[in-house]
Every structure is written in structure tokens, then in C-alpha cells.
Amino acid sequence: MAERSSEIMAENTVILRLDNVSKSFAKVEHDEVTHALNEVNLSMKSGEFISLVGPSGCGKSTILRLVAGLIPPTTGYLTVNGAQITGPSPERGMMFQKPTLFPWLTVEKNISFSLKLKGNEEKVERMLRIIGLESFRNDYPGQLSGGMAQRVSLVRSLINEPDILLLDEPLGALDAFTRMNMQDEILKVWQEKKQLAIMVTHDVDEAIYMGTRVIVMDAHPGRVVSDIKIDQAYPRERSSQTFVACRNEILNRLHFGGKNRGQQ
Ligand code: ADP
Numbered sequence: 001m002a003e004r005s006s007e008i009m010a011e012n013t014v015i016l017r018l019d020n021v022s023k024s025f026a027k028v029e030h031d032e033v034t035h036a037l038n039e040v041n042l043s044m045k046s047g048e049f050i051s052l053v054g055p056s057g058c059g060k061s062t063i064l065r066l067v068a069g070l071i072p073p074t075t076g077y078l079t080v081n082g083a084q085i086t087g088p089s090p091e092r093g094m095m096f097q098k099p100t101l102f103p104w105l106t107v108e109k110n111i112s113f114s115l116k117l118k119g120n121e122e123k124v125e126r127m128l129r130i131i132g133l134e135s136f137r138n139d140y141p142g143q144l145s146g147g148m149a150q151r152v153s154l155v156r157s158l159i160n161e162p163d164i165l166l167l168d169e170p171l172g173a174l175d176a177f178t179r180m181n182m183q184d185e186i187l188k189v190w191q192e193k194k195q196l197a198i199m200v201t202h203d204v205d206e207a208i209y210m211g212t213r214v215i216v217m218d219a220h221p222g223r224v225v226s227d228i229k230i231d232q233a234y235p236r237e238r239s240s241q242t243f244v245a246c247r248n249e250i251l252n253r254l255h256f257g258g259k260n261r262g263q264q
Contacts, residue, residue: 012163014195016078021073047212048213050214053215059217059223066078067198068094080164092163093160093166094157097169102141106137107139111127127158158189162195164195191234209243213229
């Protein structure tokens, strides 16, 4: 049985590669450019949950937009299983910080609207069940709490079963408790299919709690400074020694460590 599941995994595995990827933007008022990303090399694959952390302006969202195919790199290549990314695709689903829902459609219609293949309504049912919003199916986005609206958004980005799930600070606008619940919700749906997930976050604890790998970036120019594997089983214990050690290591890489923090 274990052999069989690894066969299935091998068939569906996607490998995303960024080879020498740089991205520059022209500044509107000056005759200058912003080096949003400089020579980034990364390889990621199905089953990984990648957390991208780093100060504002280090190019985290730029990486997501490049992978989504919304913008092209200035130099270098992005490929999925060897094929170059040249534009958006349903194989790469994106979830943003603000729920992107149609206010005039019910929860159920908001979800089914995104279905690539119409008539696949049992999928909508399943998703409503997974996120526990079956009894809110006929409500409109304006009637939902922030957390509920984000759950609907999450389902919309997952409904076409993308190979790559892109999460751009999906929980940044939520209060602390809703945020922690949503971290578990996202992990639950990711653990179902174990697609490749890439999440931008400003929250180091969230990065460690959710990620199988934490990629630490720095700005000016935007670049990768560390790539840390988080080898801990889920659900993770935020106060465990290994968790705290990991937090200290990442804070040090981000220059927020303090001299004695690692010895506490
Ligand atoms: P982060 O997500 O880490 O905060 P971003 O990827 O949004 O960083 O941006 C990286 C840098 O690129 C920033 O300096 C930002 O101002 C600049 N930038 C991003 N998008 C654009 C754009 N469309 N036009 C001009 N500059 C941009």
C-alpha cells in the first residue's frame, strides 16, 4: 500500500524551479530601477509547504506573482516540470490577503463560479463540508466574518485542484485567534492532496507552524538568505524546544535575534 501511494505521488509530482531569476521594476518618478529580486535559485516540489519570510520589499510577493505567471522575470527562467511558465494557469491557484469574493453571489455560488468544469457540483458540496460552511451556503459575503470569508476564498483557490497553491499573506488581516484556527484549516486542506504550497507571511511563528521549509529573504536587492527545513510532525507545538530553537534561528537570520536569545 505504501508502495502504491508513493507511485501515485511520483506520477503527480510537480517540480517548480527558479533558475537565476531576477526581476527589476522601473521607478515612475526617477530614472532608476528597483531590484525586486536578484539571481534567485530555488527548487520546490509537491508535498512541500514553503513559507517565505523577510522584511517588506524583499520580493516575496514578486516571487508569487512570477510563479502565478502574472509577471515575467527580467532575466532567468521559471519552470514547472521543465515547461517554462509563460502566463497564468488553473494549475496554479492564488489566495490573497483580502477575500476576493463576489458580494452579489452566495457562498455556494462564489465557490461554484470558479469551477473550471461546470456540473461538478459534488466538489462544491465536499468543499463546503471540509471548511464547515454547509449551513452558510446561502449567505452573502457581507454576512460572513473575516475568517469565514477567507475560508471561502481558500476553497475558491482550491476548487480546480491546482498543483501549486500560492498564498499571499492569506491570514494577515485576521485577528490572532481566527488566524491560528485558519492556519489549521489551511494545513487540513493541504494535507489532503499535499500539493506544493507557497505562502508569504510576515509572521515567523506562522511560517514555522505551517511550513515544511522556511525560506528567509532580505531586501535591496531582494534575495534568498536561508533555506531552512522544518523537520517536525504536524500539528506542531508552538512552545516546544525545537520550535523555539527554530524561531530563534530565523529571527537571527532576520537580524532580530538579540545576542543571548539563543541561550534562553
Ligand atoms: P514584499 O512582498 O517582500 O513586501 P514585493 O515583492 O511586493 O515585496 O516588492 C519588492 C520590491 O519591488 C519593492 O521595493 C516594491 O516596491 C517593488 N515593486 C513590486 N511591484 C512593483 C511594481 N509593479 N512596480 C514597481 N515596483 C514594484
